[in-house]
Amino acid sequence: MRYAMAVDTKKCVGCSDCVVACQTENNVPIGFCRDWVVEVIDGTYPQLEVELRSERCNHCENAPCVRCCPTGASHIVEGGIVMVKPNKCIGCGACIASCPYDARYPHPKGYVDKCTFCFHRVKQGMKPACVAVCPTKCMYFGDLDDPNSDLSVMLKRRKHKTLIPEAGTLPQLYFLI
Amino acid sequence: MSWGAWTLLVITVSAFIWCALHIREFFPNWDWKYKWLKDLEIFFNRYKKQLAWVMLIFAIITGVYTGILLSAFNARPLWNTSVLGPLFLASGLSAGAAAIVLSSKDKKERILFTKIDLVILATELFLIVHMFMGFMASTQVQIEAAQLFLGGPYTMAFWIFVVMLGIIIPGVLDLMELRGKHIPAALPGILVLMGSFFFRFIFVFAGQVSRWLY
Numbered sequence: 001m002r003y004a005m006a007v008d009t010k011k012c013v014g015c016s017d018c019v020v021a022c023q024t025e026n027n028v029p030i031g032f033c034r035d036w037v038v039e040v041i042d043g044t045y046p047q048l049e050v051e052l053r054s055e056r057c058n059h060c061e062n063a064p065c066v067r068c069c070p071t072g073a074s075h076i077v078e079g080g081i082v083m084v085k086p087n088k089c090i091g092c093g094a095c096i097a098s099c100p101y102d103a104r105y106p107h108p109k110g111y112v113d114k115c116t117f118c119f120h121r122v123k124q125g126m127k128p129a130c131v132a133v134c135p136t137k138c139m140y141f142g143d144l145d146d147p148n149s150d151l152s153v154m155l156k157r158r159k160h161k162t163l164i165p166e167a168g169t170l171p172q173l174y175f176l177i
Numbered sequence: 178m179s180w181g182a183w184t185l186l187v188i189t190v191s192a193f194i195w196c197a198l199h200i201r202e203f204f205p206n207w208d209w210k211y212k213w214l215k216d217l218e219i220f221f222n223r224y225k226k227q228l229a230w231v232m233l234i235f236a237i238i239t240g241v242y243t244g245i246l247l248s249a250f251n252a253r254p255l256w257n258t259s260v261l262g263p264l265f266l267a268s269g270l271s272a273g274a275a276a277i278v279l280s281s282k283d284k285k286e287r288i289l290f291t292k293i294d295l296v297i298l299a300t301e302l303f304l305i306v307h308m309f310m311g312f313m314a315s316t317q318v319q320i321e322a323a324q325l326f327l328g329g330p331y332t333m334a335f336w337i338f339v340v341m342l343g344i345i346i347p348g349v350l351d352l353m354e355l356r357g358k359h360i361p362a363a364l365p366g367i368l369v370l371m372g373s374f375f376f377r378f379i380f381v382f383a384g385q386v387s388r389w390l391y
Contacts (some may be wrong), residue, residue: 064249064250064251064252067178067249068178068246068249068250069178069179070178070179070181070182070246071179071182072179094178094246094250097250097252097253097384097385098249098250098251098252098253099252100251100252100388100389101252163391164389164391166316166389167251167252167389168251169251
């Protein structure tokens with residue numbers, strides 16, 4: 001079991017529905033977000049190239065946030081999902097500084113919060129809120145160990161990349177390009 | 178990195194016990210008042226040697242820990258170097274030696290620790306140069322992290338407060354003192370303590386500015 005996600009940068013229109021869905025589903029406090037949309041523009045007018053990426057925690061295989069956590073609040077659960085135990089977290093912020101993707105934020109209640117791949121939904125066989133709500137169906141969530149899952153098929157069929165693999169974190173959020 | 182938190186737990190308690198055992202050096206008329214505190218003092222006095230060994234080992238781990246914790250941060254190229262652990266240890270040891278020089282009343286002890294401080298300061302300077310050499314020979318993100326100190330916003334703070342006032346000038350003053358020149362006794366100690374403080378302060382701040390590019 002290895003959960004992962006792929007985002008099709010060619011299909012994404014940058015509507016930020018995933019952001020709103022996540023904030024609603026996970027009761028994210030106002031002013032914070034667990035996922036966000038990045039718009040990268042290359043070139044000069046009229047030769048422009050735009051890449052839209054819906055980014056979130058990469059649920060790294062070699063997660064620096066888990067390694068740096070002084071209390072063991074950051075941990076990896078089944079399927080490789082990186083989670084935070086709010087009652088063990090002291091809010092020191094070591095994980096926030098250690099994440100190359102800026103995927104974590106300090107929750108006003110005093111602990112660090114982040115994307116959980118909607119573990120509570122995934123356990124019940126549903127898809128994460130951001131994937132379920134996407135109007136262009138540009139996100140694929142599934143099990144990398146299952147060769148027939150949507151995700152594995154897409155990754156076999158399409159060219160893809162991960163963000164800064166050179167940081168050595170083995171990220172599991174793929175971008176189809 | 179929870180081992181560092183456990184180390185801090187051990188070293189804090191044992192350091193307080195150690196201070197309590199030596200409190201009469203500073204307050205000769207100190208009285209513990211309660212019987213169980215006096216019993217505790219007798220108990221720890223019996224095992225003072227063992228306590229000293231525990232403190233020696235855990236003090237080294239504590240000194241290295243900060244550096245290793247920061248060097249485990251993948252996202253911050255400035256911290257993500259293995260030299261940081263020994264560098265923090267050297268900076269901590271020189272601060273410790275300086276504190277002993279400042280507080281000691283024994284002339285012989287002061288001279289011994291001035292010599293020790295001199296060696297550690299030289300090591301620290303070597304490690305800083307070594308670290309920047311490593312950065313400049315590495316990837317673009319590391320080069321940009323080093324640029325924060327080589328022309329970037331932290332250049333002046335680092336080279337003046339840490340390297341000049343914190344390492345080179347106290348080193349020269351220590352040398353002059355050992356050669357028999359008369360200098361204000363407290364000056365090198367205070368400078369080294371300030372230098373160690375600024376080193377940590379500047380490094381923790383600058384590290385958060387350095388980042389991966391994507």
